[in-house]
Amino acid sequence: MTETEAFEHPFAKYLRAAMMPHIWCSGCGNGIILNAFVHALDEMQMDLNKLVVVSGIGCIGRAAGYTNVDSFHTTHGRPIAFATGVKLAKPELEVVVISGDGDLFAIGGNHFIHAARRNIGIKVICANNFNYGMTGGQVGPTTPLEALTTTTPYGNIEHPFNLVHLAAASGATYVARWTTLHVRMLAISIKKLLQREGFSFIEVVSPCPEIFGRRNKMRTGLEMMEWFRKASVIENFSDPAKAEITPERIVVGEFVDVEKPTYEKLLHDKMAQILKESED
């Protein structure tokens, strides 16, 4: 009789088995993003007791619950504001926000630009799937011009955000964009994101064939990935202002990697200075 030995998946410890199966559609890129994230955690041997994952509302918003660390699933648009409270209360924690384009840049856009401006040391990973997937595919802040969604049935007339440009202009100290096709680069980039001190941001262009793709001539995950393969060009440290996503061109790579004192550090230094002055 042959015995089958059951091996635990090497990443099992990073995920909450009780929360499986996940809610994501076939062909969705969110699993790839979560995979790249735990890959980075594993390579870094991250202390999971010191990591907090926060997300907002949307398909990728479930990622916080799937990650086996302290995690919080906030209201729509508010993960960065919540994460700001966590980070300032306990600066020694690594605080990561994983959320979607609608959550972070439409309803939560104000929180994003201000957290970046303050340079709070939280790390933001945005799954950009070009639409509101969870509510059935409405137009969002990154929907390409002319794209069909359930609320742009005649084609989108809103200009989309260029997220890497927005992040860079708002003061983020690390800014990168990858697609879910660039799995290795994404994992390496997430590692860097976690190693940086300041407000750091990665946009992950992610396929949504079931909701977005099927209305836009990309019915399968493979077809969406094929678009990413054809259109993406790696141009590290190119001008983020010129990195708008178009059907023909998706510029990926790192755009910003600079050092700037974080809010937490300035707060800490200020407190030390005040204390010293009161002694003198």
Added chain:
Amino acid sequence: MAKEKTVLTGVHFMSGDIACAEGAIAAGCRFFAGYPITPATEIAEHIAARMPKIGGVYVQMEDEIASIAAVIGASYAGLKAMTATSGPGFSLMQENIGLAAMTEAPCVIVDVMRGGPSTGQPTLPGQQDVMQAKWGSHGDYEIIALAPSSVQEMFDLTIEAFNLAETYRVPTMVMADEVVAHMWEKLVIPPAEEIKIVNRKRPNTPPEQYLPFMPEDDLVPPMACFGEGYRFHATGLTHDEHGYPQTQSSEAQTKLVQRLCDKIRKNADKIVRFEETMVEDAEILVVAYGIVARAALSAVRKARENGIKAGLLRLVTLWPFPEKHIAKAAEGAKAIIVPEMNCGQMVREVERTAKETSVFHLSKLGEEPPTPMEIFEALRRHSK
């Protein structure tokens, strides 16, 4: 080393807003997130000056939505946290007050009420948000709300608000008004060791056995905080004892939402606070709160001097509403007068609980609270 005091024991002449800030610090608050708004700004200004000296955090957020979200985050990270605002900001906070109720995040929200609706009269007093405090966020939940009527109570009740928030893991509101917040009065701050401080219940189970939303007999779950190795999940979705989403189960919805209501309702006798003056033999009662209760006290005294058997029941907790006590006090009274700086809000609760007794509302909007003479006139009119 000159160590900054956290409790400023002594006799002070102070404004209500500053007393509120000092009350928060004395209660152990070490995180404040806010956004400037009249007439609550002085709370933020005072906290901004004090926090860095005592190792606490003041952060000015981009709006009130962010402020309350950051407060919930800081609370989950283990700090006692507060925000302070007024009507428009209070409205913006409502969705996340629901999140705090749902995820049982202890936190304190100060609403210094001004004239509404909308931008209204920013520098004038109001009591127009008292129903919003109870019902402002969507869904069913319970909160606790206290109404200070003096500078001393701005200090005392802010401490009490933190104690209640920590005891019941519930957002607790200090419903002040512009007069109480801006007036200057004597404030006595007792020695630190005489101030009762309550801290949240902590889990006594190891992390692998910890169920973050499993209540104890008092219906309140012990609370672990981020970074302590418990590695738990919390969500605004309906959840089970593990904190895992249960979006399709009626049983989970009933169990959770009913408990969120019951943990306040069933503990109401322990939470409710009110103050009675000459109620025992009163034939006509005034039910009032906040600054209006001060005018009502003068009016009741004047009524007694004029042979009218008047009494005052001052609400200290607005929510939970002291139903039993109002019902009991109403039994012997022919009429109840409820003066308020709104078009009739808490009066509805009085009507609901007083049942047989005639209830009259005395509404005053704008520049000043009802005067003692106005309330006295109402007492005289309705005692006949």
